[in-house]
Amino acid sequence: MWRPPNRRRHGLLEARWPSKPEAEASRLFSPVSLGPISLEQRTWVPAMVPWRATADGFVTDEVLGWYERFARGRPGAIVVEATGIRDVESGPLLRIGHDRFLPGLAELVRVVARASGGKTRLLIQIIDFLRIHRRPTTEKYFSRYLLVTDEHRRALRARAKTDDEIRTVLAAMPEAELETVLSERELEALRFGYRERVTDTHLEHVRELPRVLPDLFASAASRAEKAGFDGVELHYAHAYTMASFLSARNDRRDGYGGSLEGRARLPLEVLARVRARVGTGLAVGARYLTDEVIHGGSRAEDAEFFAVELARAGVDFLSLSRGGKFEDAKQPRVGEAAYPYTGRSGYECMPTVLSDEVGPFGRNVADVQTVRSSVRKAGFQTPVVVAGGISTFDQAEGILERAGADIIGAARQSLADPDWFRKMHLGRGDEIRRCSFTNYCEGLDQMHKQVTCRLWDRLELDSPDVPLAAVGKRRLLAPRWS
Numbered sequence: 001m002w003r004p005p006n007r008r009r010h011g012l013l014e015a016r017w018p019s020k021p022e023a024e025a026s027r028l029f030s031p032v033s034l035g036p037i038s039l040e041q042r043t044w045v046p047a048m049v050p051w052r053a054t055a056d057g058f059v060t061d062e063v064l065g066w067y068e069r070f071a072r073g074r075p076g077a078i079v080v081e082a083t084g085i086r087d088v089e090s091g092p093l094l095r096i097g098h099d100r101f102l103p104g105l106a107e108l109v110r111v112v113a114r115a116s117g118g119k120t121r122l123l124i125q126i127i128d129f130l131r132i133h134r135r136p137t138t139e140k141y142f143s144r145y146l147l148v149t150d151e152h153r154r155a156l157r158a159r160a161k162t163d164d165e166i167r168t169v170l171a172a173m174p175e176a177e178l179e180t181v182l183s184e185r186e187l188e189a190l191r192f193g194y195r196e197r198v199t200d201t202h203l204e205h206v207r208e209l210p211r212v213l214p215d216l217f218a219s220a221a222s223r224a225e226k227a228g229f230d231g232v233e234l235h236y237a238h239a240y241t242m243a244s245f246l247s248a249r250n251d252r253r254d255g256y257g258g259s260l261e262g263r264a265r266l267p268l269e270v271l272a273r274v275r276a277r278v279g280t281g282l283a284v285g286a287r288y289l290t291d292e293v294i295h296g297g298s299r300a301e302d303a304e305f306f307a308v309e310l311a312r313a314g315v316d317f318l319s320l321s322r323g324g325k326f327e328d329a330k331q332p333r334v335g336e337a338a339y340p341y342t343g344r345s346g347y348e349c350m351p352t353v354l355s356d357e358v359g360p361f362g363r364n365v366a367d368v369q370t371v372r373s374s375v376r377k378a379g380f381q382t383p384v385v386v387a388g389g390i391s392t393f394d395q396a397e398g399i400l401e402r403a404g405a406d407i408i409g410a411a412r413q414s415l416a417d418p419d420w421f422r423k424m425h426l427g428r429g430d431e432i433r434r435c436s437f438t439n440y441c442e443g444l445d446q447m448h449k450q451v452t453c454r455l456w457d458r459l460e461l462d463s464p465d466v467p468l469a470a471v472g473k474r475r476l477l478a479p480r481w482s
């Protein structure tokens, strides 16, 4: 993971936990509406991929266990991990691209309702992503993947006659010389693995995304509704297709890029198609970025524009994240794919205690407040969810008090202690297991291993009925609390 220069290790924020009456009178534990649905409290578990689906995208008992564990803490809402809208192979990530996924998803809805005593609203994040390949070996890249072009033939005509000879010469060439022969994209494919972009309009399936995606999202949302979810969160954040349409680096010339209006066009068309397909009882929101934190990327001004347009189009909530892009990701090892949380933008998405002078807590709050205030100035009451290093009562209550956001998202703190909202609510905050913000969980995510928390995954391993991870001796769920 990227580390800020001039970093220092921060301690955790000092925590003062409320008594039960104080919690009950607080903003954090007051209700809020999300379009057609209402949350009993302003607490929110944002999407987190735990790598527990089957290899073909179905809900497993481990997926059920993961969400049941969060539901026992009775947050206002849980957002189920990024779930693929296409019916294509995508490894052990949940999928919603076909009706055969419905029974598992419906069971997930029932499990969460039961475990939360009907208190927690359940949403699902729906996602599209483009193709990304693992980093190849040099030999494999030149023998199998490189498309030999006239540029290569011209550059190497003194040394190679046939395309096969060109491949052989390139495979033996020193790095510095390769930079004079290969294009930027070819170098990237060699060093990082090939990665498609929404601006690759020479590829038909990329050119056609604006024709294809609205229906794919709408069908997925309609399935979510059939499965019984309370809402869907359109994944317009981080490194994936829809975020790339919103990106300031999107220079498509077909009306779906360039200007702010052009970049927002497909996300708005997707929202409109989803709305037209689902009933009025389903909340439809969007998660996107206040700042891409990459060179030439979108900033808070762009996010303000998108927020107002999404609000005007009737989105039921806005959930704001930060960073998490491929553009500044670290070079992966051979055989692995680039991971969008390894560069500076990834750091901003999930900051750790090894930080700059600002520290890891609430780095997204000021930008979220700016975006929210633009939405209010434009006359819309759309609720805004903030996330990023929030882990104490005073911090959460302070954000709500200053009108920085309407709902408090906490991903890692909820993973460290899925009961933490409940403990606060009951006046038992001193029993909270506090996240150390050192990102062991994120390291597991990066390796596509079942995600657990360092603070509890070795506890009471010998107790009966403790489900263990497939690799290594780690428990899969936080110990029970009563």
Ligand SMILES: Cc1cc2nc3c(=O)[nH]c(=O)nc-3n(C[C@H](O)[C@H](O)[C@H](O)COP(=O)(O)O)c2cc1C
Binding pocket: 046, 047, 048, 049, 050, 081, 082, 125, 237, 287, 321, 349, 350, 351, 387, 388, 389, 390, 409, 410, 411, 412, 413, 441, 442, 445, 451
């Ligand atoms: C293991 C893990 C998986 C994540 N998966 C997703 C995801 O599927 N979709 C998403 O929008 N964000 C994802 N995130 C980002 C979180 O939702 C959240 O924005 C981020 O962790 C910052 O919030 P926090 O400081 O409260 O953890 C993930 C984070 C972690 C730690």
Ligand code: SF4
Binding pocket: 412, 413, 415, 416, 434, 435, 436, 437, 438, 439, 440, 441, 442, 452, 453, 454, 455
């Ligand atoms: S593994 Fe570390 S960063 Fe992740 S939830 Fe646990 S304590 Fe927090």
